[in-house]
Amino acid sequence: MPFIEEIKAILLLVHKDVMNLKEKIKALKAAFPHTIPVLTGFTFLGIAFGILMNSKGYGPGWAFLFSLMTFAGSAQYLGITFLTSVFNPIYAFLMTLMINARHIFYGISMLDKYKDTGKFKPYLIFGLCDETFSIVCSVEPPEGVDRNWFFFFITLLDHSYWVLGSTLGALLGSLISFSVEGLDFVLTALFIVIFLEQWKAQKNHKPAIIGVVASVLCLLIFGQNNFIIPAMILILILLTVTRRVNVEELAEEAIK
């Protein structure tokens, strides 16, 4: 029976493929529940974005392309203003850089967690928007679920919701008019719950308090349009100063 070995090899390959697929489905199943609030928020905000694009004469193709490539809610809403005024690419570039500066903090926070993600890394970093960051920074995959695929699916699902939502909005245009006022609060609620979860998990509340106090302070001083970068600088300063204190505390404890 000369073919036995080959059949065995083929069966083994098929078995491996099925196992791989099972692993992926398992990761997808584990990832999905974490993205439900984002599904709600992005469907709504995406549709609203699409409708707005459409009302300015930019159809579903443009909404699709913009959401697929940039994948950044607030920057894209701002982007509509660049698309509806005089062509000024440098201004558009700098303003987007400013409004998204907070993403730099997401990267620093995820350096360690995304360290060994291999081929997934470029996409995981590409998709690190507010909502994806808030999920991936606070969850770990359950036992037996592949880490890389888990984080990949969270990012991919969020990305898909956003792209589909905005395309749908541009397609439907102004056809839809149901009362969804306040639905965008779902993303605020998501961040608040993550804040509470983190608060519970951490004994040291200093970083969380610094984040809120520094941001509120800068909001009051610099106003709602210009406070993010000052707030980031103040947060860095306060974290650096309190670290010195922590190091001293540690040293004192070590002596005791």
Add this chain to the structure above:
Amino acid sequence: MTLTAMETFIIICLATIATMITRFLPFILLKNPKSSDSYISYLGRVLPYSTIGLLVVYCLKDVNFRIPSYGLPEIIAILSIALLHYWKENTLLSIGAGTAIYMLLVQLVFV
């Protein structure tokens, strides 16, 4: 469309590049965070907590406490989320109920 197709495409590309700079920069600049560089690893440990705080404030930045409704829908919704979350510890329930309460408040109560 105010801009030509080419101009629109250029704006979208630049918005993408600017966004990607902010997302990739830390990973490129701090490519090999050795354990010796404890300041960066310290920031990596504490920044997630500060950043979510910043994000919450960022979401609420347009709330005006001086004009009606004086930020009451936001305050009530946030308190409900906090209470519900400490009681039931169910993430989706807290988010869903909090959002529903907020929608009811802005659509029916504080119109």
